Amino acid sequence: MDEHTRQQADAAPSPDTLPDALISEIKKPWIIWLILVWIFVCLGLVFQQLVAGYAELAQLQDQTAKQLNAGVAILIICLMIGVGKLNKIICLVTGGVFALLTAVLILNISLNARDFGFLQMMAAFLCVIVPTAMCAHWLLKPESRVLYRQYAAHKHNLAMKKAVAARFRP
Numbered sequence: 715m716d717e718h719t720r721q722q723a724d725a726a727p728s729p730d731t732l733p734d735a736l737i738s739e740i741k742k743p744w745i746i747w748l749i750l751v752w753i754f755v756c757l758g759l760v761f762q763q764l765v766a767g768y769a770e771l772a773q774l775q776d777q778t779a780k781q782l783n784a785g786v787a788i789l790i791i792c793l794m795i796g797v798g799k800l801n802k803i804i805c806l807v808t809g810g811v812f813a814l815l816t817a818v819l820i821l822n823i824s825l826n827a828r829d830f831g832f833l834q835m836m837a838a839f840l841c842v843i844v845p846t847a848m849c850a851h852w853l854l855k856p857e858s859r860v861l862y863r864q865y866a867a868h869k870h871n872l873a874m875k876k877a878v879a880a881r882f883r884p
Contacts, residue, residue: 740861740868742800749849753794753808756846760815761786797853802862809853816847 765786769779793811796804820843823835830838852858 740865742865743861745852746797746800749808749852750794750798752845752849753790753797756815756842757793757811758787758790761790800862800865802859802866805853805858805862809850812846812850812853816843816850819843819846 762783765779765782768774769782774782793804793808797808819838823830823838823843827835
């Protein structure tokens, strides 16, 4: 080994100068699993109702309505996969969708307050609006954005270790 290579090996950064994401393992928080369930339940129901209403309003054929439903199902699955992998863009988009859905639900309940009883409004508020707002908050808060970056760096580090190990395998 020549002197230049030896100096480069000696100049490797110490573990205390590396970012935390490259040293320790980043685990997904348990709330991600709750958010995934809420994406499936809440967005699935809301988008299904939107598609059914649009298909009825536009008088679409059955085949076209089925294709539109399949597209919505694929969209929801893509959102679930992206959030499960803590993909930054997908998490921010999903958080935005949840924030918009929260605003629309609050507006809908407030405009139709006379049609609902007090208990129905409180049940809708507690069972739908609060979890949706909490999911939006968690996905959009700054600490979560830091987690997305750390998790991506950790996964990149694991992939590089695996590639190096495969390359130098005897």
